[in-house]
């Protein structure tokens with residue numbers, strides 16, 4: 412599904428150079444549920460952005476669905492990720508001015524779906540995630556768990572092949588975190604590959620496999636349980 416070869420990411424400012432990723436090699440198969448775990452500054456966001464085709468490495472390669480993407484133009488990366496990759500962000504990233512329904516519909520507006528198809532897709536996911544009664548509410552009227560559930564609904568409404576989630580429970584209490592991980596697991600069980608990024612080992616243990624990052628390196632990989 413997605414794999415990398417000798418990824419390097421370097422940030423340069425006038426005074427300092429930071430190696431955010433150093434020779435990162437990962438292989439993720441279709442249908443896997445993988446956690447990338449590491450402390451602050453270990454390179455998780457850099458890897459999220461590169462695996463999500465939002466950014467490119469300074470060297471090394473990224474293969475997504477059989478295609479090498481590290482040197483693709485921005486437009487080509489946009490068309491490859493559109494419909495294929497769903498993103499969940501730590502701070503939800505919902506549009507405050509849009510209702511729950513319109514937030515979830517938003518990515519579909521950039522894809523070739525008719526209005527009728529969009530209505531069907533959004534209604535189905537609202538029902539599935541038990542958000543139907545909130546369809547006309549705005550983000551500020553929701554609990555944090557409901558906001559993150561809308562974030563997951565928006566990431567999955569077009570049935571992407573891969574979901575990338577950056578600290579999906581980072582803004583939630585442990586009960587809310589447990590509930591969002593149950594929903595993410597259900598999306599994975601339905602066939603979507605999931606990679607989530609976390610600084611919490613107990614959260615990482617919800618995955619089938621943990622990839623540990625430390626100072627831009629992969630430290631160990633552990634199979635947690637049979638898939």
Ligand SMILES: Nc1ncnc2c1ncn2[C@@H]1O[C@H](COP(=O)(O)OP(=O)(O)OP(=O)(O)O)[C@@H](O)[C@H]1O
Pocket residue numbers: 422423424429430431449450451452453454455456457458610
């Ligand atoms: N735009 C940038 N300019 C300069 N340095 C950066 C930039 N982005 C990240 N870094 C540095 O690269 C390293 C890896 O950062 P990254 O954000 O990928 O790690 P992280 O594990 O996601 O951390 P956090 O959990 O704090 O978000 C850190 O040392 C960070 O300070």
